[in-house]
Amino acid sequence: MNTVNIRDIARMCGVGVSTVSRAINNHPDINQETKEKILKCIAENNYIPNNSARNLKRQEAKVIAVLIKGLTNTFLIEMIQILEEEIKRHGYSMALERVHFDQDEVDIALELVKEKRLRGIIFLGGDFENRVSKLRELDVPFVLSTAGSQPEDISSDEYSSVSVDDMREGYKMTEFLIKKGHKRIAMISAKTDDESVGKLRLRGYKKALEDNGIAFDPELVRFMRPDVEDYSMENGYVVTRDFLKDKVPFTALFCVSDTLALGACRALNEAGVRIPEDVSVVGFDGVEAGKFYCPSLTTMEQPVTEMARATTDILFGIIDGHGSHTHKICKANLVERESVRSL
Amino acid sequence: MNTVNIRDIARMCGVGVSTVSRAINNHPDINQETKEKILKCIAENNYIPNNSARNLKRQEAKVIAVLIKGLTNTFLIEMIQILEEEIKRHGYSMALERVHFDQDEVDIALELVKEKRLRGIIFLGGDFENRVSKLRELDVPFVLSTAGSQPEDISSDEYSSVSVDDMREGYKMTEFLIKKGHKRIAMISAKTDDESVGKLRLRGYKKALEDNGIAFDPELVRFMRPDVEDYSMENGYVVTRDFLKDKVPFTALFCVSDTLALGACRALNEAGVRIPEDVSVVGFDGVEAGKFYCPSLTTMEQPVTEMARATTDILFGIIDGHGSHTHKICKANLVERESVRSL
DNA sequence: TTGTACGCGTTATCAT
DNA sequence: ATGATAACGCGTACAA
Numbered sequence: 191m192n193t194v195n196i197r198d199i200a201r202m203c204g205v206g207v208s209t210v211s212r213a214i215n216n217h218p219d220i221n222q223e224t225k226e227k228i229l230k231c232i233a234e235n236n237y238i239p240n241n242s243a244r245n246l247k248r249q250e251a252k253v254i255a256v257l258i259k260g261l262t263n264t265f266l267i268e269m270i271q272i273l274e275e276e277i278k279r280h281g282y283s284m285a286l287e288r289v290h291f292d293q294d295e296v297d298i299a300l301e302l303v304k305e306k307r308l309r310g311i312i313f314l315g316g317d318f319e320n321r322v323s324k325l326r327e328l329d330v331p332f333v334l335s336t337a338g339s340q341p342e343d344i345s346s347d348e349y350s351s352v353s354v355d356d357m358r359e360g361y362k363m364t365e366f367l368i369k370k371g372h373k374r375i376a377m378i379s380a381k382t383d384d385e386s387v388g389k390l391r392l393r394g395y396k397k398a399l400e401d402n403g404i405a406f407d408p409e410l411v412r413f414m415r416p417d418v419e420d421y422s423m424e425n426g427y428v429v430t431r432d433f434l435k436d437k438v439p440f441t442a443l444f445c446v447s448d449t450l451a452l453g454a455c456r457a458l459n460e461a462g463v464r465i466p467e468d469v470s471v472v473g474f475d476g477v478e479a480g481k482f483y484c485p486s487l488t489t490m491e492q493p494v495t496e497m498a499r500a501t502t503d504i505l506f507g508i509i510d511g512h513g514s515h516t517h518k519i520c521k522a523n524l525v526e527r528e529s530v531r532s533l
Numbered sequence: 534m535n536t537v538n539i540r541d542i543a544r545m546c547g548v549g550v551s552t553v554s555r556a557i558n559n560h561p562d563i564n565q566e567t568k569e570k571i572l573k574c575i576a577e578n579n580y581i582p583n584n585s586a587r588n589l590k591r592q593e594a595k596v597i598a599v600l601i602k603g604l605t606n607t608f609l610i611e612m613i614q615i616l617e618e619e620i621k622r623h624g625y626s627m628a629l630e631r632v633h634f635d636q637d638e639v640d641i642a643l644e645l646v647k648e649k650r651l652r653g654i655i656f657l658g659g660d661f662e663n664r665v666s667k668l669r670e671l672d673v674p675f676v677l678s679t680a681g682s683q684p685e686d687i688s689s690d691e692y693s694s695v696s697v698d699d700m701r702e703g704y705k706m707t708e709f710l711i712k713k714g715h716k717r718i719a720m721i722s723a724k725t726d727d728e729s730v731g732k733l734r735l736r737g738y739k740k741a742l743e744d745n746g747i748a749f750d751p752e753l754v755r756f757m758r759p760d761v762e763d764y765s766m767e768n769g770y771v772v773t774r775d776f777l778k779d780k781v782p783f784t785a786l787f788c789v790s791d792t793l794a795l796g797a798c799r800a801l802n803e804a805g806v807r808i809p810e811d812v813s814v815v816g817f818d819g820v821e822a823g824k825f826y827c828p829s830l831t832t833m834e835q836p837v838t839e840m841a842r843a844t845t846d847i848l849f850g851i852i853d854g855h856g857s858h859t860h861k862i863c864k865a866n867l868v869e870r871e872s873v874r875s876l
Numbered sequence: 877t878t879g880t881a882c883g884c885g886t887t888a889t890c891a892t
Numbered sequence: 893a894t895g896a897t898a899a900c901g902c903g904t905a906c907a908a
Binding site for chain 2: 893894895896899900901902
Binding site: 242484485 | 770
């Protein structure tokens with residue numbers, strides 16, 4: 191694999207390597223003719239600069255890394271599209287990095303900072319409660335976007351965050367169902383051992399019940415299965431199916447994500463439970479798929495565009511020197527559709 | 534940013550850099566005690582090896598790159614999960630690279646081969662008809678997985694491919710609708726200027742009509758909008774809405790992807806068209822979301838697991854020396870659900 | 877405007 | 893088992 195490198199090109203053109211480098215990187219100090227000759231030679235010989243070598247040598251690349259856990263959360267996928275536009279608009283490029291479920295996103299970030307010469311990091315989703323010391327090692331600015339619980343022992347001026355107030359919105363959604371006359375409200379939430387958004391929304395749910403004089407019934411709360419992909423339709427489906435087997439009566443089902451809710455709907459349908467006649471179902475996120483469902487899904491819509499813009503605004507504010515670490519709470523929007531009925 | 538490097542660690546441990554390197558990379562020729570001492574020192578000082586330097590120097594990394602166009606095609610997302618498992622099972626790691634719609638995946642692949650020291654490439658989706666010469670420059674084995682049209686001027690023993698016979702399956706689906714008594718069958722397909730799977734399925738559609746003595750009506754064929762994300766629900770929605778405005782009568786709608794079909798369903802519902810009473814709808818791919826819909830979507834299911842396994846089997850067969858380039862055609866499976874009725 | 881020489885952090889080779 | 897040193901391919905002072 192004798193791949194052509196910058197020295198070969200230099201030799202072929204009868205110039206120095208630095209001249210070739212200047213041609214590649216659009217440096218000003220180069221004769222237009224020389225440049226064209228070099229670029230032509232590059233094209234003819236299929237020369238492709240080696241990014242590893244570039245990263246190794248370069249001081250700073252105009253790159254923002256976006257780390258996302260999993261790929262099945264369509265809400266996060268939607269955010270990526272907008273983040274990319276915004277990052278491009280600032281003259282940077284986006285490096286999307288997928289983090290496995292059993293991987294630590296902070297470790298990945300640490301590696302990435304060394305490998306590419308990142309200027310900033312955006313964490314999409316995830317949970318950062320126990321990652322304090324590691325997080326502090328990151329010497330580039332970062333934003334926790336749509337993250338659930340946040341690190342508590344790290345001072346809030348060392349990082350930024352953008353999210354909705356998951357507990358409050360969970361509260362609002364529950365209260366909405368209560369106002370519709372529901373008392374036996376079931377919930378599908380996140381596993382107990384992690385401190386994700388699901389847990390916070392569950393806390394809001396409990397508080398709303400309490401404030402409205404409804405006793406909390408642990409029988410009504412179910413958790414995502416750890417052996418199935420987090421926040422997937424499949425997970426919502428299997429959990430609901432198991433739930434129905436227990437014959438616990440309920441009139442409404444609050445799922446911590448739309449995808450879970452859609453899976454739940456399927457399980458309900460299969461069991462002959464009509465939505466919303468027999469059971470009302472609500473989700474959280476406001477993903478497109480919910481709009482297309484039958485019945486269309488009532489949900490707590492997260493302001494995707496606003497959150498993505500806030501994320502990049504804060505990050506570039508810090509990178510460009512004006513602006514400092516900020517914690518932005520966006521307001522979610524309760525979208526009433528067809529999956530809920532009044533009792 | 535004075536980041537600690539391998540030399541610092543060597544100095545601190547009173548050993549040579551090569552010994553540290555051996556400790557990191559699990560080389561056999563190293564004293565267990567020395568190794569532990571070094572690893573401890575590494576952990577204490579938060580040393581993280583620089584991947585750019587490693588990639589630059591390393592001869593071969595056990596890495597397979599998977600290139601995917603976009604992220605909204607849930608069928609491809611499903612494939613990724615299985616591909617990753619399979620790749621890991623072979624002791625390799627997967628580098629997932631997202632390709633933008635206006636980017637050339639072959640260009641990206643070429644860069645990647647230089648940057649990391651890939652052993653193989655998997656192209657997910659995409660269209661390779663006009664990329665022949667570039668494709669040939671790739672000096673690592675690659676598999677075109679679920680790609681639509683394939684390069685014709687490159688000899689078939691220079692690359693591998695895994696896909697369904699899109700034309701035949703398009704034919705079968707159309708014939709299925711015809712057998713159900715449909716004659717005015719509309720179609721939402723891929724843009725005319727690209728040679729993707731959509732185009733092939735369209736060809737099958739035309740052939741089926743012809744073979745069954747039904748005149749092809751160009752009025753009934755619509756294409757995805759170029760200004761909206763390819764194969765997205767949104768695209769299916771807007772195209773169908775526009776289509777309905779033209780008041781062209783039809784009794785069935787064949788969409789080249791499930792996502793398009795789900796978007797189409799929404800548009801039909803909004804227009805007061807009942808599914809399947811007024812119009813039957815079918816999709817293609819067999820994504821999970823289709824199962825959950827109301828009505829659940831009749832579709833041509835692609836054998837995701839089989840295709841992913843075939844892809845990695847072929848690739849590793851070539852990498853490991855036994856086995857050569859292969860072209861595997863998998864059989865799709867027509868899944869009848871609730872979105873079609875007999876006339 | 878252009879070329880030379882050095883260093884980025886690592887792994888591979890070779891010697892010990 | 894270990895260490896010294898030469899690459900890997902590129903960007904960039906600095907000199908010309």
